[in-house]
Amino acid sequence: MKAFIIGGSGRVASDLIKDLVAAGHTVTAAARHEDNIVDLPEVTKKHLDLHTSVDDLAELIKGHDVVYFTAGSRGKDLLQTDAFGAVKTMEAAEKVGIKRYIMLSSIFSLQPEKWNLPGLKEIMDYDIAKFFADNYLINQTKLDYTILQPTVLTEEKGTGKISVDILKPSTNPIPDVAQTLADLLKFDNTIGKVIMMESGDTPIDQALSEIK
Amino acid sequence: MKAFIIGGSGRVASDLIKDLVAAGHTVTAAARHEDNIVDLPEVTKKHLDLHTSVDDLAELIKGHDVVYFTAGSRGKDLLQTDAFGAVKTMEAAEKVGIKRYIMLSSIFSLQPEKWNLPGLKEIMDYDIAKFFADNYLINQTKLDYTILQPTVLTEEKGTGKISVDILKPSTNPIPDVAQTLADLLKFDNTIGKVIMMESGDTPIDQALSEIK
Numbered sequence: 001m002k003a004f005i006i007g008g009s010g011r012v013a014s015d016l017i018k019d020l021v022a023a024g025h026t027v028t029a030a031a032r033h034e035d036n037i038v039d040l041p042e043v044t045k046k047h048l049d050l051h052t053s054v055d056d057l058a059e060l061i062k063g064h065d066v067v068y069f070t071a072g073s074r075g076k077d078l079l080q081t082d083a084f085g086a087v088k089t090m091e092a093a094e095k096v097g098i099k100r101y102i103m104l105s106s107i108f109s110l111q112p113e114k115w116n117l118p119g120l121k122e123i124m125d126y127d128i129a130k131f132f133a134d135n136y137l138i139n140q141t142k143l144d145y146t147i148l149q150p151t152v153l154t155e156e157k158g159t160g161k162i163s164v165d166i167l168k169p170s171t172n173p174i175p176d177v178a179q180t181l182a183d184l185l186k187f188d189n190t191i192g193k194v195i196m197m198e199s200g201d202t203p204i205d206q207a208l209s210e211i212k
Numbered sequence: 213m214k215a216f217i218i219g220g221s222g223r224v225a226s227d228l229i230k231d232l233v234a235a236g237h238t239v240t241a242a243a244r245h246e247d248n249i250v251d252l253p254e255v256t257k258k259h260l261d262l263h264t265s266v267d268d269l270a271e272l273i274k275g276h277d278v279v280y281f282t283a284g285s286r287g288k289d290l291l292q293t294d295a296f297g298a299v300k301t302m303e304a305a306e307k308v309g310i311k312r313y314i315m316l317s318s319i320f321s322l323q324p325e326k327w328n329l330p331g332l333k334e335i336m337d338y339d340i341a342k343f344f345a346d347n348y349l350i351n352q353t354k355l356d357y358t359i360l361q362p363t364v365l366t367e368e369k370g371t372g373k374i375s376v377d378i379l380k381p382s383t384n385p386i387p388d389v390a391q392t393l394a395d396l397l398k399f400d401n402t403i404g405k406v407i408m409m410e411s412g413d414t415p416i417d418q419a420l421s422e423i424k
Binding site: 054078080083113135 | 265266290291292295296300324336337340341343344347348351352
């Protein structure tokens with residue numbers, strides 16, 4: 001497949017790009033600082049500022065089969081980047097007929113009643129931005145979406161094993177989040193699903209194949 | 213009717229409260245600084261912080277017939293107040309069976325393609341917050357909503373005349389916006405409508421009665 005990665009210079013995106021290339025996909029990765037995108041002969045780098053228009057975004061992503069949204073402003077531009085920037089990429093995907101859209105979200109983004117849990121209260125603005133983006137994706141697009149909601153990202157080594165049964169915020173090594181994002185393309189049963197994840201005991205492909 | 217005003221200490225709300233009382237309605241007004249709510253024997257003042265829970269909001273508003281949302285953080289807390297604070301009041305209204313919900317919004321909040329017009333570019337974060345709140349009200353509630361979208365608010369004297377045919381941002385005296393909000397209760401044809409307004413030549417009641 002031809003995958004387009006929005007937020008292509010981020011920590012998760014860097015691993016995701018490698019995983020997608022390893023699985024035989026063609027990747028275009030776009031970021032505000034495109035020089036920071038991982039260097040691989042199979043990867044096309046593009047400049048992308050999420051303050052641009054839906055039309056410009058549509059032009060950039062057309063011809064791809066799947067859009068990954070992994071961009072984030074780290075709290076600095078939540079409304080225009082994390083929330084509405086995401087909405088514009090959804091509208092762009094619909095405009096050029098891309099059906100598959102995979103959103104890297106955050107644990108409990110759609111469950112406000114949990115935002116007072118330890119570790120989440122401090123990032124409430126971020127959770128609200130993700131709430132509105134995820135909510136829009138589910139309710140106001142016809143995209144074949146999957147929303148992946150990891151808990152706290154860590155720089156640890158990946159284990160290749162996860163759990164999708166989450167009760168409270170815990171941690172995920174970044175390589176496992178990236179591998180899970182990449183592997184979603186193998187499992188059409190994940191379309192239309194919101195999937196929470198943390199480190200666990202189940203191999204990623206097995207966990208994804210069992211999503212109902 | 214029994215009206216509940218969220219953001220009851222604001223400039224528009226102060227006039228709105230007087231207009232509702234003058235029309236014979238009972239008013240409860242709530243604000244973070246409830247002492248700043250206009251003093252009238254017919255008005256009950258309540259303390260309200262929009263960082264509270266849906267359950268607390270539901271408790272506060274139950275027994276009323278209509279909720280007005282006129283709160284705003286003036287750019288200081290857009291995600292938790294203007295955007296998600298509004299969503300919580302909608303959920304609270306649905307929870308306690310209040311059907312009528314009137315949102316004071318902002319011109320073109322639902323038309324992102326106009327956010328680059330002069331006078332709007334500077335308030336894009338605000339427009340995005342209102343976009344998400346308005347959008348949620350329309351698409352994810354079953355409330356009998358009206359969304360009123362004035363242009364720039366001014367401290368001028370009201371004229372009692374408006375136009376609901378807007379092509380670009382202009383101005384509205386605050387008293388006219390407040391009177392329009394109050395008069396919406398007379399016109400059930402405004403339910404399910406997004407109404408833009410600016411100063412104009414049509415008496416408010418006539419303009420509202422002609423909304424289709």
